[in-house]
Amino acid sequence: MKDELKKITAGSKLVLVGTLVWITLEFLSRVIIGRHFSSEEYGIYNLTLSIFTLSLLLATLGFQSGVPREISYYSEKSPSKVDKLISTALIIIMATSVLVSLVLVINAENIAGIFKNERLISPLRVISLALPFSALSVTITAISRGFGRVKEQICFQNIFYPTILLILIVVVILRQYPFNYVFWAYVGANYLTFLALFILIWKIKLVKIGLLFDSKLGKELLLFSIPLLLSSILGFVMTWIDTLMIGYYLSATSVGVYNAAAPIAKLLPVILNSVAFLYVPVASKLYAQNRVNDLAKIYQSLTRLVFFFTFPVFVIVLLYPETILGYVFGSKYITATPALRILAVGFIVHVLFGLNGMSLVIIGKTTLNLVGELTAVLVNVILNILLIPKYYLIGAAIATTFSYILANLVRSFWLYRLLKIHPFTREYIRQITVSVLTLAVAYLLSVGLFEKSLGFQLIGGVSTFVMYFGIILLSGSVSLKELKVLLE
Structure with a gap:
C-alpha cells in the first residue's frame, strides 16, 4: 500500500502546483476586480462569468472528457483513424462554439431581462467573442491528454491563461478603463492562450491539422461525450446555481457580496481535488486486481491526510471571516460573513468524507455517482427557491451547504453498501475528536485573547495549531510514515 500511496502523492505534486497557481491567480483577479x-x-462580473461558463460547457459537448478516452482507444485499436478523429472533434467544436456565441449575442437582452439588469447586455456580448477561442483551447488540451500529456493542461490552462488574464485586468485598472474592458481582457486572454497552444502543437507535430471530417467518428464521439456533458452541467449547477438565483431573486450587488465569500470557502477542497487526479488510475488498478482491502486503506489514509492539512484553514475561515473578507476584498463585503461561515462548514464536510464519488467511478458505478449529484442539485435548486427570497445570502449558503452534505452522504452510503468502504476508522475518529476540541479551544481564545489585536490572533493561532498537529501525531491518528510519504 505504501508504494501506491507514494505514487499518488508524488504524482499529485505537479498537479497540485498547477492547481495552486491557477487558484491563486484566478483568486487575485477576483480580488482586484x-x-x-x-x-x-x-x-x-460573476453573473457574466457564470453564463459564459454554462455556454462553454454546452459548446464543448463534454469533449474535454470524451476526447482523451477516444484518442487513447483509437491509438491502440486503429492508429490510422486518430488524425481523422482529432480533426473531426475540432471541426465540431468550431461549429458549436460559433453557434453558441451567436446565440449569446442575440439573446443578451433577454438574459439581462431575466436578471433585471440592463448592464449585463454589453458584458455578455463582449465575452461571447472569447467563446470559440476558449472552446478550442479546452479541446486541444483534451487532445494532448489523450496522448498521455499533462504539460498543456498545467502550463497553458493552469498557468499561462490566468497569468495573461491577471496582467490584462491590472492594465485595465491602471489605465482606468471602464468596467466593460474587464471582459475584453477575457477575450484577449482566451485568444492568446489558443494561439500559444496552436503554435505549440503545430511545432511539436502532436497532431496533423486538416479539414478531415468523419461523420461516423463524430457520431461515436458525441454519443460517448454527451453523458459526460450531463455530468459537467450538474457540476456547473452545484457551483453556480446560488450565484444565478441570487441574481434572479435579489440584485447584482447581492451577487457581488456573496461571491466574496464563495471563492474563499471553495479553497478548502483544493488538496482533496489535487489528490483525486492521481487517485483514480492507482485505485482503478487496485480494484482491477481485486485488492479491495488495499483500496480501502488508500482511501482511508488519503482522507485522513487531506483532512489533517485542511482543518486548520477551516478553523481560521470559520472564526475570523470578517478579518479575511475585510483584508482580502474590502470592508464593503463584510456583510457576507454569515454566508462564509455556513459555506465553510459545507466544504469541510465534503473534505471529511474524502474521495467517495471518485471511488464509485473507479468501481464502475458512475450511474450511482450521477444519482448522488442529481439529487444534490435538485435539493439545491429547491432550497434556493425557498430560502433566498426569505433569508437572502444566508439562504443561498444554507442551500449549497446542505446539498454538498447530502451528496456526500448518498455517495458514501452506496460505497459502503457495495464494498464496505468508509473513512471512519478508529484513527480517523480520534483525529476528528482532536479537531473538534482544537476548534473549541480556538473559539474560546478568539472571544478572549485573540480579539484584542491581530498580533494576539497570530500568536494564539500558531500556538493552537502547533498543539493540534502535535496531538494528532501523538494520538497516532496520522502516522509519521504517512506524512513522510506525503512530503516525499
Whole structure:
C-alpha cells in the first residue's frame, strides 16, 4: 500500500502546483476586480462569468472528457483513424462554439431581462467573442491528454491563461478603463492562450491539422461525450446555481457580496481535488486486481491526510471571516460573513468524507455517482427557491451547504453498501475528536485573547495549531510514515 500511496502523492505534486497557481491567480483577479469596482459591478462580473461558463460547457459537448478516452482507444485499436478523429472533434467544436456565441449575442437582452439588469447586455456580448477561442483551447488540451500529456493542461490552462488574464485586468485598472474592458481582457486572454497552444502543437507535430471530417467518428464521439456533458452541467449547477438565483431573486450587488465569500470557502477542497487526479488510475488498478482491502486503506489514509492539512484553514475561515473578507476584498463585503461561515462548514464536510464519488467511478458505478449529484442539485435548486427570497445570502449558503452534505452522504452510503468502504476508522475518529476540541479551544481564545489585536490572533493561532498537529501525531491518528510519504 505504501508504494501506491507514494505514487499518488508524488504524482499529485505537479498537479497540485498547477492547481495552486491557477487558484491563486484566478483568486487575485477576483480580488482586484472586487476591490477596485463597486459590489454591483463585481456582481455583474460573476453573473457574466457564470453564463459564459454554462455556454462553454454546452459548446464543448463534454469533449474535454470524451476526447482523451477516444484518442487513447483509437491509438491502440486503429492508429490510422486518430488524425481523422482529432480533426473531426475540432471541426465540431468550431461549429458549436460559433453557434453558441451567436446565440449569446442575440439573446443578451433577454438574459439581462431575466436578471433585471440592463448592464449585463454589453458584458455578455463582449465575452461571447472569447467563446470559440476558449472552446478550442479546452479541446486541444483534451487532445494532448489523450496522448498521455499533462504539460498543456498545467502550463497553458493552469498557468499561462490566468497569468495573461491577471496582467490584462491590472492594465485595465491602471489605465482606468471602464468596467466593460474587464471582459475584453477575457477575450484577449482566451485568444492568446489558443494561439500559444496552436503554435505549440503545430511545432511539436502532436497532431496533423486538416479539414478531415468523419461523420461516423463524430457520431461515436458525441454519443460517448454527451453523458459526460450531463455530468459537467450538474457540476456547473452545484457551483453556480446560488450565484444565478441570487441574481434572479435579489440584485447584482447581492451577487457581488456573496461571491466574496464563495471563492474563499471553495479553497478548502483544493488538496482533496489535487489528490483525486492521481487517485483514480492507482485505485482503478487496485480494484482491477481485486485488492479491495488495499483500496480501502488508500482511501482511508488519503482522507485522513487531506483532512489533517485542511482543518486548520477551516478553523481560521470559520472564526475570523470578517478579518479575511475585510483584508482580502474590502470592508464593503463584510456583510457576507454569515454566508462564509455556513459555506465553510459545507466544504469541510465534503473534505471529511474524502474521495467517495471518485471511488464509485473507479468501481464502475458512475450511474450511482450521477444519482448522488442529481439529487444534490435538485435539493439545491429547491432550497434556493425557498430560502433566498426569505433569508437572502444566508439562504443561498444554507442551500449549497446542505446539498454538498447530502451528496456526500448518498455517495458514501452506496460505497459502503457495495464494498464496505468508509473513512471512519478508529484513527480517523480520534483525529476528528482532536479537531473538534482544537476548534473549541480556538473559539474560546478568539472571544478572549485573540480579539484584542491581530498580533494576539497570530500568536494564539500558531500556538493552537502547533498543539493540534502535535496531538494528532501523538494520538497516532496520522502516522509519521504517512506524512513522510506525503512530503516525499
